[in-house]
Amino acid sequence: MTASPSALPLSEQLVLVTGASRGLGACLARAFLAQGARVVVNYLNSAEAAEALAAEAPERALAVQADVRDPEAVRAMFAATRVHFGEPVTTLINNALPDFSFNGDARPGPDTLTWEHLDHQLQGVARGALNTVQAALPGMRERGVGRIVNIGTNLFQNPVVPYHDYTAAKAALLSLTRTLAHDLGPDGITVNMISGGLLRTTDASAATPEAVFELIAASTPLRRVTTPEEFADAALLFASPWGRAITGQNLVVDGGLVKD
Template identity: 70%
Template structure:
């Protein structure tokens, strides 16, 4: 068992990134690979993109299809990966996003929002994070070490576009982040969130008009929109030894637009 005051370097870790084949998830996967980690590239529909990452990783990435809202499929994913690499999953990045487009014109408004809209986001975001946590927990407990990193949003603090369903699910994930940190801290497992704003550019933000990007850039101290690569580097921080005494926190990475 690991000493609770120590941490495992990134190049000795096995990392699960859900929704890791494209968009922000791909950038997170490639950031971990750059640092020498072994990475499980979870995907639902993006098989070719996941295989492309695997084939270019010199054996350090493994593409595995699984619906994160299916607990049995997630357990199977973890078992396959641990058998393949011969080590325990040390870090989970809960990034998977149910089908969603950041298009303010087409979003459900207060009079058209349905429980189905909300449930779709809760199933993928909250249930998915619960499933990955429970599937990897036995191994993390055995090691006395683990890192769970949930991907959030700055729309909690600044709902500039009121995406009701998406923001409600991410807010619930933030609450789960904080409560899990209390349960899992004594086991040497930290639970944190990294929250972004609009990123330039991912699949989800591809429908965003250029005027919106420009408006957000002008509102930040850095006068630019955060990139997926910059966001991915912040995710690395919570998996790295430098953050070993940090848990239950929400780090906002948006160029200073929102002060947490």
């Protein structure tokens, strides 16, 4: 397939994955590395894990620390990336998530939810994505191509767990996904979201009882729980030339559990 001016083969892309040192972020980074892309492994605190991941492909991977909530730190990360690889980021995966306990029993309910809970998630999810997108735009416009993939949740459609603050922040990110897609389309930049549920298995779901996995598996047409690797495949689709005409979309990747 011949790539258009607004599409690059995965092997020619420079991909930045936020929150990529572990869990789903690490799977996303490895998925792009497996396709020959160069990858920036962004992390906040997990330096050892990020460096170990980058060491798996030392010629094509770079670990860079930055708090995505801090616009100056984000700009510095993009500048360091350009110096190291000699070109701008073409593909941005917004995966970073503020500290969060995926334990429904421990989350605040309607009577105890505070604005501080919401603001904590909005800062990390929505503000973080705004910072990274704004830092990425000059380079994407320079190249005449860009792919932005935001990580969401299927709790929009199926709010079975009281993650009010987490879900609200991801909903804000979905809104940004669609409005940015409209504004950035003329620049050859697509913006999409991938939404999943419980994944088998990440750091976040490591403590999930087996009975919960079994219940979810039985409720899906595929009769199994989606893996982080399968979820990451969808990011490859959106970033690849085969996704060049897809923008402003929210793709639910959960084995068919939720219908968008």
